[in-house]
Amino acid sequence: MPTPPDILSRPRLSLGLEGSANKLGIGVIQHTPNQPPEILSNIRDTFVSPPGTGFLPKDTAAHHRRIFVLVALKALRAANITTSQIDCISYTRGPGMGAPLTSVAIGARTLSLLWNKPLVGVNHCVGHIEMGRCITGASNPIVLYVSGGNTQVIAYSSNRYRIFGETLDIAVGNCLDRFARTLNISNDPAPGYNIEQLAKAAFHSNPADISHKSPKTREPLLLDLPYAVKGMDCSFSGILASADILASQLYVAAKKQKQKNTDEDANPKFTPADLCFSLQETVFAMLVEITERAMAHVGTSQVLIVGGVGCNERLQEMMGTMASSRGGSVYATDERFCIDNGIMIAHAGLLAYETGFETPLEDATVTQRFRTDEVFVKWRDD
Amino acid sequence: MEGNAADPAFPCSITVDIPFPTARLASVALRALRVDKELSPLVSRDLSAVAGAGGDDSETILRTEYKATTNRMLRVAVNSFMDSAALVVEVMEQLDVDVLAQQQQE
Numbered sequence: 045m046p047t048p049p050d051i052l053s054r055p056r057l058s059l060g061l062e063g064s065a066n067k068l069g070i071g072v073i074q075h076t077p078n079q080p081p082e083i084l085s086n087i088r089d090t091f092v093s094p095p096g097t098g099f100l101p102k103d104t105a106a107h108h109r110r111i112f113v114l115v116a117l118k119a120l121r122a123a124n125i126t127t128s129q130i131d132c133i134s135y136t137r138g139p140g141m142g143a144p145l146t147s148v149a150i151g152a153r154t155l156s157l158l159w160n161k162p163l164v165g166v167n168h169c170v171g172h173i174e175m176g177r178c179i180t181g182a183s184n185p186i187v188l189y190v191s192g193g194n195t196q197v198i199a200y201s202s203n204r205y206r207i208f209g210e211t212l213d214i215a216v217g218n219c220l221d222r223f224a225r226t227l228n229i230s231n232d233p234a235p236g237y238n239i240e241q242l243a244k245a246a247f248h249s250n251p252a253d254i255s256h257k258s259p260k261t262r263e264p265l266l267l268d269l270p271y272a273v274k275g276m277d278c279s280f281s282g283i284l285a286s287a288d289i290l291a292s293q294l295y296v297a298a299k300k301q302k303q304k305n306t307d308e309d310a311n312p313k314f315t316p317a318d319l320c321f322s323l324q325e326t327v328f329a330m331l332v333e334i335t336e337r338a339m340a341h342v343g344t345s346q347v348l349i350v351g352g353v354g355c356n357e358r359l360q361e362m363m364g365t366m367a368s369s370r371g372g373s374v375y376a377t378d379e380r381f382c383i384d385n386g387i388m389i390a391h392a393g394l395l396a397y398e399t400g401f402e403t404p405l406e407d408a409t410v411t412q413r414f415r416t417d418e419v420f421v422k423w424r425d426d
Numbered sequence: 427m428e429g430n431a432a433d434p435a436f437p438c439s440i441t442v443d444i445p446f447p448t449a450r451l452a453s454v455a456l457r458a459l460r461v462d463k464e465l466s467p468l469v470s471r472d473l474s475a476v477a478g479a480g481g482d483d484s485e486t487i488l489r490t491e492y493k494a495t496t497n498r499m500l501r502v503a504v505n506s507f508m509d510s511a512a513l514v515v516e517v518m519e520q521l522d523v524d525v526l527a528q529q530q531q532e
Contacts, residue, residue, distance in 0.1 A: 105509075106509070109509060109510075109512070109513045112513060112516075112517070113516050113517060113519075113520045113521060116517075116521060117520065117521070120526070126526070126527070126530065127523055127526060146462055146510075147510070147513065149461075149462075150458060150459070150462070150510050150513055150514060151513060151517055153457070153458040153461060154454060154455075154458045154513075154514050154517040154518065154521075155517060155521060157453075157454040157457055157458055158454060158517070158518065158521065158522050158523060159523060405457060405461065406461060408461055409461060409462060409463075
């Protein structure tokens with residue numbers, strides 16, 4: 045059914061459902077005329093796999109199915125609303141992992157039919173961007189979208205989020221997550237977070253002193269890793285392979301020590317903390333470079349970082365240094381919004397619904413590949 | 427799984443009937459589940475709502491007919507379908523309008 049013409053004169057609500065990776069996020073957002081959007085609830089549950097492993101599609105989908113009802117109930121109760129107040133049900137159409145996406149879409153369709161509410165399929169990347177804009181108030185920034193599944197430099201132009209540069213192979217978050225597996229680092233709460241903490245430990249002789257307040261007692265070793273920026277794009281599989289090779293030297297040395305076969309000179313002079321530090325410094329410098337290139341091209345000084353890797357304080361710091369050298373600033377959100385969540389889907393879905401957009405039930409499928417620029421951003425008139 | 431002489435290309439088949447309390451719920455399950463296409467060309471699926479064995483004509487049963495080239499493909503497809511159907515049933519059980527309204531009264 046078409047959007048009623050008077051919808052913009054009253055408050056609107058959307059329930060958002062996100063599950064493209066290992067986080068199931070469900071939230072309720074409210075758009076009120078002449079007021080900033082209000083988050084009524086934002087509930088998330090993360091599927092964490094054991095150290096040394098990644099999350100596989102089948103297990104992730106099983107996790108989402110297992111807790112879907114629980115998370116949905118929490119989101120509805122926290123929002124304190126009735127289903128009749130909801131205008132539309134927004135769900136992640138893609139991009140992402142197939143089985144997890146499908147499991148959430150099935151839940152979304154069932155709710156749509158039970159509650160008799162329209163569905164809106166949302167692009168996950170656009171969800172991140174719109175939530176970032178909403179939370180930070182950045183008007184027209186270059187967007188760096190960096191997560192476990194995506195790495196894109198985006199600029200808005202004529203009703204589309206255009207991809208200026210991107211990874212040619214794997215996402216930067218995927219590079220970090222897979223390196224966490226190599227080092228057998230815990231995946232709880234997220235492998236990237238633990239790599240960040242270990243990188244901070246490279247500044248301390250005592251690995252236990254990683255709080256900001258401890259004075260830095262050590263100069264971290266910046267190891268030589270390949271730096272792969274290719275014009276506006278970048279590539280991470282080579283640097284991951286190099287980091288893995290360096291990590292294997294640590295294992296060989298550790299193994300030799302166990303066998304009491306030590307040759308002191310054969311011990312590598314670096315630690316896992318140095319490896320994490322070096323990996324972060326190198327990949328983040330690459331991201332700063334391609335972001336700066338896009339900023340110069342477009343002529344803007346604002347940078348908005350969205351996506352799970354955007355939580356990383358070192359990345360924010362490096363980007364901030366670059367942005368202020370250009371007379372600009374970096375905008376970032378906290379972990380409630382940079383990590384995958386249902387609210388961003390609800391927000392982007394409601395924005396689309398308010399322009400008359402709706403996804404018919406028969407077309408309410410999912411897709412693993414969904415380019416950011418495929419979405420017609422009708423709700424912006426700039 | 428008996429061989430299906432009518433379709434030699436898909437010799438392995440099974441029909442799964444899931445009864446629902448009402449025709450409305452069977453219809454919701456049907457419309458929610460039939461949207462996704464089968465991933466493999468070696469598997470074919472047909473969903474419909476049919477009437478129960480009792481005198482009542484209302485279509486309260488979700489009938490799923492699966493055909494596949496091998497038993498392994500059939501098993502994988504049916505197991506995956508059952509997982510999805512289980513989610514649909516759980517959502518109906520705990521998130522239907524009447525269930526939520528009742529909870530809010532408590």
